[in-house]
Amino acid sequence: MRWSKSFIPTLRDDPADAEAVSHRLLVRAGFVRQLMSGVYSLLPLGHRVCQKITNIVREEMDGIGGQEFKLPALHPADVWQKSGRWETMGDEMFRFTDRRGSDVGLGMTHEEVFATLASELRSYKQLPQIWYQIQTKFRDEPRPKSGVLRVREFTMKDSYSLDYQSDGLDFAFGQHFEVYRRIFSRCGLETLAVEASSGAMGGSESIEFMVKSSAGEDWIASCTTCGHAGNLEKITSNLAPVEDGPGQDAPEKFATPGMHTIEDIAGFDAGAPAERQIKTLVYVLDGETALVLLRGDHGLVEQKLADGTGVQDMRPANDDEIEAALSAKAGSLGAVALSNPKLRVLADAALEGRRDMVTGANENDFHLRGVDVARDIKVDQWLDLREVQAGEPCPLCETPLEVDQTIEVGHIFKLGTRYSEALGASVLDENGKARPIIMGSYGIGIERAMASVVEGNHDDNGIVWPVGIAPYEVVVTVLNPKDVATSEAGAALYEALRGDGIDVILDDRDERPGVKFKDAELVGIPYRATVGPKGLEKGIVEFVARRGGEPREITLPKAAGSIVEYVLESRGR
RNA sequence: CGGGCCGUAGCGCAGCUUGGUAGCGCGCUUGACUGGGGGUCAAGAGGUCGCGAGUUCGAAUCUCGCCGGCCCGACCA
Numbered sequence: 001m002r003w004s005k006s007f008i009p010t011l012r013d014d015p016a017d018a019e020a021v022s023h024r025l026l027v028r029a030g031f032v033r034q035l036m037s038g039v040y041s042l043l044p045l046g047h048r049v050c051q052k053i054t055n056i057v058r059e060e061m062d063g064i065g066g067q068e069f070k071l072p073a074l075h076p077a078d079v080w081q082k083s084g085r086w087e088t089m090g091d092e093m094f095r096f097t098d099r100r101g102s103d104v105g106l107g108m109t110h111e112e113v114f115a116t117l118a119s120e121l122r123s124y125k126q127l128p129q130i131w132y133q134i135q136t137k138f139r140d141e142p143r144p145k146s147g148v149l150r151v152r153e154f155t156m157k158d159s160y161s162l163d164y165q166s167d168g169l170d171f172a173f174g175q176h177f178e179v180y181r182r183i184f185s186r187c188g189l190e191t192l193a194v195e196a197s198s199g200a201m202g203g204s205e206s207i208e209f210m211v212k213s214s215a216g217e218d219w220i221a222s223c224t225t226c227g228h229a230g231n232l233e234k235i236t237s238n239l240a241p242v243e244d245g246p247g248q249d250a251p252e253k254f255a256t257p258g259m260h261t262i263e264d265i266a267g268f269d270a271g272a273p274a275e276r277q278i279k280t281l282v283y284v285l286d287g288e289t290a291l292v293l294l295r296g297d298h299g300l301v302e303q304k305l306a307d308g309t310g311v312q313d314m315r316p317a318n319d320d321e322i323e324a325a326l327s328a329k330a331g332s333l334g335a336v337a338l339s340n341p342k343l344r345v346l347a348d349a350a351l352e353g354r355r356d357m358v359t360g361a362n363e364n365d366f367h368l369r370g371v372d373v374a375r376d377i378k379v380d381q382w383l384d385l386r387e388v389q390a391g392e393p394c395p396l397c398e399t400p401l402e403v404d405q406t407i408e409v410g411h412i413f414k415l416g417t418r419y420s421e422a423l424g425a426s427v428l429d430e431n432g433k434a435r436p437i438i439m440g441s442y443g444i445g446i447e448r449a450m451a452s453v454v455e456g457n458h459d460d461n462g463i464v465w466p467v468g469i470a471p472y473e474v475v476v477t478v479l480n481p482k483d484v485a486t487s488e489a490g491a492a493l494y495e496a497l498r499g500d501g502i503d504v505i506l507d508d509r510d511e512r513p514g515v516k517f518k519d520a521e522l523v524g525i526p527y528r529a530t531v532g533p534k535g536l537e538k539g540i541v542e543f544v545a546r547r548g549g550e551p552r553e554i555t556l557p558k559a560a561g562s563i564v565e566y567v568l569e570s571r572g573r
Numbered sequence: 574c575g576g577g578c579c580g581u582a583g584c585g586c587a588g589c590u591u592g593g594u595a596g597c598g599c600g601c602u603u604g605a606c607u608g609g610g611g612g613u614c615a616a617g618a619g620g621u622c623g624c625g626a627g628u629u630c631g632a633a634u635c636u637c638g639c640c641g642g643c644c645c646g647a648c649c650a
Contacts, residue, residue: 012599012611013585017643028584037642092649109650142574142648150649198650206650217649302648315647411650443650480608514610521610532609542609 001472003507003516007044010519020215022451023147025463029522031450031471038144038152040447045523048471049450050155054134056186056468057157057444064175066130066159071113073136077103079112083422088312094138094152106138111419111441114160118425118437124164127427127437128172132159134446146215148447149407155447161440164427169414169438173205176412176442180209183444188453188466189409194220195230197303198413209410213455216407223394223401233303236384237392237401239350242275247356248370251336256367260331262296265358265367278351278359278371280333282317282325285309289317289325290344291335293351293377296358298386300348308383309346326362334359336368336376345378348385407452408445415439463524464546467570472505474567475525479513479532489556490531493541496560497529502567521546526570529563 008030018024026032031046042050058068080086080093086105094106107113114131121127137156144151161172177193184191189211196208208231210220221237222229229235254270262279265271277296282289283305294300306314319330325343326333335345336359351357357371371377390403417436420426425437450469457464467473474497478490487508494506505525507516513532520528530542541559543566544551554562 009583011584016585017579019644034642139649143646145644196650208650408650413650441650482608512608512610512612514612517610519611530609534609 001505003475003505003519004509006505008519008523009043010522018147020146020149020451020455021458022149022215022454025454025458025522025524026147026451029463029524032148034147038141038150040148040151040153042447045471046447046450049465049469050446052469052471053187053446053449054155054157057134057183057446060179060183060186061130061132061157061159064130064179066132069114069117069131069133071107071110071133071135073107073138075105075107075113077105079116079423080105083112083115083419085112092139092141094140107135108137108139109156109441109443110135110158111160111415111439112423115419115423115425115437115439118160118162118420118439119423121162121425121427121437124427124429124435127162127164128168129162130159130172130175131162132157132442146451148451149215150217151447154445157444157446159442161442162425163438163440164429164435166438169416169440172440173412173414176440177207180410180412180442180444184209184211184409184449186468187449188457188468189449190456191409192220192222192229192404192406194222195234196411197231197233197307204414204416206411206413208408209412210404210406211409211452211456212404213407213452214405215451215455216405218406218408219403220406221388221390221392221401221403223397223399225399226394226397228394228396232387232403233301234307235388235401236386236395237388238395238398239392242354244355244357247372251368251371251376253361253363253366253368255365256332257365259365259367260329266296270369271367272358272369276357278334278354278357278373278377280335280360282322282330282333284313284315284317284321285311285344286313288344289321290346291325291333291338292385293335293345293347293379294386295348295350295354298348298350300385301387304383304385305346308385309381328360328362328364332360332362332364332366334362334368334371335378336361336371338362338378341378344380346381346383346385347373347377347379349382350386352382407448407455409449409452410442410444412442413440415441458524461518462522465524465526467526467567470503470524470526472525473503473571474527474529474563475505475507475520475523476529476531477507477513477516477520479516479530481508481510483533486531486533486536489536489541493529493531493559493563497563500560500564502564527563527567529559 010030011028014024015027032040034040077086098104134157138153141152163169191209194208196206198206219232221235262274266274274297279294279296281292283292322330351373355372358369359371361368391400394401420437426434429435454463476490476494481487497504526546528544535541539556540553542551543554
């Protein structure tokens with residue numbers, strides 16, 4: 001390709017509304033353009049990168065026997081009603097009514113459709129299967145953000161494993177785990193595999209593949225010693241034991257005028273440090289008010305609350321609901337001696353067995369001290385609800401955990417039989433007995449992977465693509481295209497590289513050298529061969545890596561050969 | 574869904590307070606010079622000022638409504 005004929009609209013200024021590095025650079029370097037909130041066009045460069053990622057994914061999926069499909073994006077309400085997700089997906093699903101009045105949804109994932117196809121499977125002899133597709137997904141995100149990282153329309157590789165025994169699922173899950181590691185490493189992404197909450201997908205086990213980035217929306221904790229890692233929505237930690245005093249025979253009420261936060265009580269002489277306090281939160285869980293108790297210095301992870309209780313719909317109670325439930329305002333709430341015995345009390349495990357604690361008295365501006373959790377609070381359900389903090393000991397090996405901000409680029413789930421049972425996909429086993437197909441589901445966001453690579457591979461001058469997914473591997477920069485000898489030497493080198501299968505672009509534009517160097521660096525092409533009159537006088541071309549390092553001078557006759565060799569060798573890395 | 578901010582040329586912005594000829598930088602076009610890090614000079618093209626009402630002799634500017642976008646939070650495989 002010749003740069004002069006390409007649509008590569010680079011911008012000299014940063015777009016005003018781009019915050020994330022990947023957003024800024026992908027727009028500025030001419031890879032993507034926004035069409036509307038959360039919807040982006042991939043320009044030729046962006047499409048090339050996504051194609052390369054896609055090809056890697058395809059190669060690796062085919063390598064474990066995956067079969068590629070192309071499923072519809074238009075889904076009848078029917079199949080989603082069967083799985084129950086027509087309701088549970090709520091506003092996140094794009095929906096419309098067709099001219100005949102039928103409800104239609106835009107596919108946000110394809111468990112239902114694949115399970116429908118899987119209902120044609122009849123015998124265990126046809127299993128296992130791995131089915132996949134690379135297709136557009138639609139999700140009406142409440143808040144698209146960070147360019148192409150969180151969008152409403154995007155490309156996803158989704159695969160589904162079909163088995164009739166749970167060890168078959170385990171095997172397919174393991175295959176995907178390995179293949180995902182290879183895919184991400186070939187894309188130049190350093191990923192951490194972490195245990196995750198399965199959320200709305202259901203299923204027993206799930207692992208997310210995370211890339212560290214300040215543009216990420218997920219926080220994970222990981223152990224550098226034993227490798228144990230998890231999403232903060234899921235992971236727990238060991239806690240240093242707290243030595244409680246003997247406490248008091250009964251809770252004692254004391255005045256705390258104007259003190260409504262954990263910090264207020266902690267800073268009060270007659271109060272107690274945060275780890276000696278009980279934090280009382282009021283939530284509405286599937287329409288029922290409930291109390292959620294945590295240690296004063298601990299934060300609630302709502303996902304853990306959802307996972308632990310199985311509720312669908314959850315929100316913090318509003319002021320009126322709090323007052324109605326406890327006859328006091330937030331800031332003075334507690335779970336001791338509740339007047340309404342039906343109020344459900346959920347408590348974090350870190351409170352178990354604690355004595356001599358301080359909590360609200362359910363009377364404005366009063367607290368209780370000397371609270372013994374076992375004696376004074378009737379807990380309906382103990383759960384792990386607290387958010388792990390950096391430095392807390394790893395639950396497996398006691399090493400202090402690290403906490404990092406990350407982007408989720410892949411997620412693999414053991415789904416089980418939820419969808420196959422709902423959609424009637426079963427096979428006969430060796431004994432002629434019908435068994436629901438056991439499914440796994442495995443996703444990779446393609447554009448998100450591209451953006452994640454940019455997040456981790458850039459400098460002040462622009463993007464620095466890994467060779468494996470760069471839009472072009474080499475740019476041949478012709479410094480003065482009006483000089484015939486230079487122009488011809490550049491074109492000859494370009495043709496030679498092209499002939500040897502190198503992905504090369506010839507920058508033949510009549511621009512100043514600085515413009516071309518800047519653009520090449522902004523776009524992030526891994527290697528640049530510079531052909532200019534000065535070099536030609538000496539019979540050389542200059543070859544530099546975008547990543548840095550010394551420029552090398554190669555004599556003209558050897559130029560194509562050594563560049564090819566160099567690029568081929570670097571593809572493997 | 575709550576909070577904050579913003580829509581003026583392809584991009585980045587000024588003008589709005591105090592109503593009166595729509596501006597600047599970059600980019601773009603043509604020409605000349607120039608040619609190893611976003612060069613110089615000259616001449617140009619390009620705007621329903623997000624949309625719709627209203628006030629007014631007159632609205633980018635004031636008022637109301639709507640639409641769109643960004644950021645924080647909530648939410649989210």
